[in-house]
Amino acid sequence: MLYRECGNYKDTYAKDMAIFPIPFDRWGLGVMLVLAFLVIPFTTSDYWLSSIMIPFYCFSLAALGLNFLTGYAGQVSLGHAAFMAVGAYASLILYSRFHVPLLLSILGGGIVSSAVGPVFGIPSLRIKGFYLAVSTLAAQFIIEWILTHWKWVSGGVFGTIDAPDLYVFGWILDTPAKKYYLVLCILVLLVVFGKNLVRGQLGRNWMAIRDMDVAAEVIGVSLFRNKLIAFAVSSFYAGVAGAMVTMAYYGAANIEEFNLVLSFHLLGAIIIGGMGTVLGSFFGAGFMILMPIFINQALLVFLERVPSDLRANSEAIVFGGLIVFFLIVEPYGMARLWHTIKDKMRLWPFPY
Amino acid sequence: MNQKTEPLLRVEDIHISFGGLKALNGVSLEVYPGEIMAIIGPNGAGKTTMLNIINGVYTPDQGRIFFEGTERPLKMKPHNVAAMGISRTFQNLALFKGMDTWCNIMVGRTQKMHSNFFSQGVYWGTSQKEEIEHREAVEWIIDFLEIENIRKQPVGMLPYGLQKRVELGRALASEPKLLLLDEPMAGMNLEEKEDIARFILDTNEEIGYTIALIEHDMGVVMDICDRIAVLDFGNKIAEGTPEEIKSNPKVIKAYLGEAEQA
Numbered sequence: 050m051l052y053r054e055c056g057n058y059k060d061t062y063a064k065d066m067a068i069f070p071i072p073f074d075r076w077g078l079g080v081m082l083v084l085a086f087l088v089i090p091f092t093t094s095d096y097w098l099s100s101i102m103i104p105f106y107c108f109s110l111a112a113l114g115l116n117f118l119t120g121y122a123g124q125v126s127l128g129h130a131a132f133m134a135v136g137a138y139a140s141l142i143l144y145s146r147f148h149v150p151l152l153l154s155i156l157g158g159g160i161v162s163s164a165v166g167p168v169f170g171i172p173s174l175r176i177k178g179f180y181l182a183v184s185t186l187a188a189q190f191i192i193e194w195i196l197t198h199w200k201w202v203s204g205g206v207f208g209t210i211d212a213p214d215l216y217v218f219g220w221i222l223d224t225p226a227k228k229y230y231l232v233l234c235i236l237v238l239l240v241v242f243g244k245n246l247v248r249g250q251l252g253r254n255w256m257a258i259r260d261m262d263v264a265a266e267v268i269g270v271s272l273f274r275n276k277l278i279a280f281a282v283s284s285f286y287a288g289v290a291g292a293m294v295t296m297a298y299y300g301a302a303n304i305e306e307f308n309l310v311l312s313f314h315l316l317g318a319i320i321i322g323g324m325g326t327v328l329g330s331f332f333g334a335g336f337m338i339l340m341p342i343f344i345n346q347a348l349l350v351f352l353e354r355v356p357s358d359l360r361a362n363s364e365a366i367v368f369g370g371l372i373v374f375f376l377i378v379e380p381y382g383m384a385r386l387w388h389t390i391k392d393k394m395r396l397w398p399f400p401y
Numbered sequence: 402m403n404q405k406t407e408p409l410l411r412v413e414d415i416h417i418s419f420g421g422l423k424a425l426n427g428v429s430l431e432v433y434p435g436e437i438m439a440i441i442g443p444n445g446a447g448k449t450t451m452l453n454i455i456n457g458v459y460t461p462d463q464g465r466i467f468f469e470g471t472e473r474p475l476k477m478k479p480h481n482v483a484a485m486g487i488s489r490t491f492q493n494l495a496l497f498k499g500m501d502t503w504c505n506i507m508v509g510r511t512q513k514m515h516s517n518f519f520s521q522g523v524y525w526g527t528s529q530k531e532e533i534e535h536r537e538a539v540e541w542i543i544d545f546l547e548i549e550n551i552r553k554q555p556v557g558m559l560p561y562g563l564q565k566r567v568e569l570g571r572a573l574a575s576e577p578k579l580l581l582l583d584e585p586m587a588g589m590n591l592e593e594k595e596d597i598a599r600f601i602l603d604t605n606e607e608i609g610y611t612i613a614l615i616e617h618d619m620g621v622v623m624d625i626c627d628r629i630a631v632l633d634f635g636n637k638i639a640e641g642t643p644e645e646i647k648s649n650p651k652v653i654k655a656y657l658g659e660a661e662q663a
Contacts, residue, residue: 061533062532062533062536062537062540063529063533065536066532066533066536242522242523243522245521245522245523245524246518246521246522249521249524249528249532250507250511250514250516250521250532251518251521253500253504253507253508253511254508254511256497256499256500256504257497257500257508257511259497259499260496260497260498260499260500261495261496261497261498263458263479263495264491264495264496264497265497265508266458266478266479266480266483267456267457267458267479267480267482267483267489267491268480268483268488268489268508268509268511268571268572268575269480269483269484269509269511269512269575270480270508270511271478271480272480273478278518325499
């Protein structure tokens with residue numbers, strides 16, 4: 050009985066409706082937080098922090114944003130990289146040209162992005178599924194085009210602005226560890242906020258729209274309001290993720306980084322991780338970022354004498370194969386797999 | 402039933418056509434407060450279309466709709482109709498399959514929950530209080546419908562009869578003034594039908610909701626309804642108490658066909 054649910058009496062609705070009603074889960078989360086805040090920064094190298102953990106957190110946040118929209122509210126988006134780009138440019142411009150404090154610029158990047166998102170969400174009021182996917186694809190192309198060609202924003206056709214040094218309350222963030230903490234704190238705050246949204250009435254309304262939109266409307270859920278809020282929240286998260294990835298990881302806003310491929314990667318991440326779960330966004334982003342690195346390292350061991358271009362291709366092949374494998378094993382994503390494991394653990398080692 | 406009281410819902414001379422098909426051709430109906438009213442008729446008679454018009458899913462080509470004595474515009478968003486106090490279940494199950502039973506019922510209370518976006522995200526103060534308050538109301542419905550044991554199960558996994566019951570619960574959750582039930586007993590076995598009939602009667606008598614329902618099972622309709630309206634090919638061919646309907650020659654003709662002339 051590693052995972053205990055019994056003997057845990059909920060005598061108020063507040064306890065029953067807590068995020069983690071089961072003590073084991075609360076401890077588990079505590080351990081993860083201790084790992085993230087106290088163990089990882091002090092035990093891993095700068096390379097790990099700046100090239101693996103920071104992008105992992107940033108893309109988890111972006112995937113979480115997309116998950117609100119696609120996994121919870123059921124509206125497919127192929128333009129999320131573009132919303133990240135909007136957040137990235139907006140926050141950098143606020144920070145470097147208008148000298149807004151860093152945290153406020155990141156927030157501002159999210160807000161600008163959340164103003165742009167619903168504009169491209171308007172088609173969702175009339176179309177859904179594949180048709181909506183195509184119209185959000187338009188968001189990707191339009192935003193990319195505007196950012197490259199609007200000189201005031203991007204400074205020319207290269208579409209690149211460098212990020213200056215980062216200061217928070219006059220304190221410079223110059224080491225990977227400091228940037229890591231910045232990203233982690235924002236991530237934790239936004240994840241808690243998002244989790245509260247999706248377990249509350251807004252999240253239930255979104256899921257109702259996803260599962261049966263006509264019934265949802267007849268029951269009293271305003272499609273217009275809830276869909277546009279979904280687009281706004283989702284692109285806010287994407288915008289903040291874009292801002293953080295630019296400031297703390299790339300060090301420059303470059304439109305090339307926010308191309309269609311990234312949109313597809315985010316969608317892939319939530320499909321593999323698990324649609325409609327917060328946890329799935331992390332699994333998915335982790336899979337997308339960590340797995341290629343592990344495969345690469347593993348292949349290095351086995352295929353030492355193979356030319357490097359061939360190795361790069363075999364990395365893609367193995368990665369693709371793993372995606373297919375995971376989806377066949379668990380079509381509902383890794384988050385569901387995790388639930389199945391918890392179910393098994395409930396009775397382990399005496400399954401009677 | 403006292404016919405002199407003001408009807409809760411009155412639809413007048415409703416016309417709607419889909420392409421060339423006239424689905425409803427000048428139908429008028431009244432539903433009086435406190436009654437159980439049935440709309441019956443052969444397949445394709447326009448019964449579900451009528452409910453969809455009342456809900457605002459369809460906009461009729463012509464006609465007038467009065468609710469609680471005041472006229473409402475013909476074109477109205479369904480969620481605004483829900484806000485007026487009309488709730489509904491569907492012919493083919495329309496539950497939110499990815500959610501638990503209690504969440505499904507909780508969605509029914511959406512018009513009653515007002516805590517703002519940021520308070521929901523922080524889940525502190527008003528938002529938490531509101532959640533708990535409404536959870537209590539939902540638990541009352543779960544208790545009323547005797548579905549305590551499936552409270553936390555995803556509704557997609559439930560047997561059909563229970564799903565229908567959860568759907569009824571979701572409609573009850575909005576505390577409607579008028580409850581529309583579209584074939585609440587379709588595809589059920591006898592026992593399940595009896596259960597649902599009991600819940601419908603309880604809803605009407607204990608909580609006091611006004612109910613309009615569509616049903617094909619004549620036995621149930623005759624037993625539990627106060628008044629019946631019969632539709633056939635988009636026209637209302639009869640209206641009255643169960644006894645009147647049973648002996649109405651037009652109804653018999655619509656259901657059984659005309660007696661052959663020798």
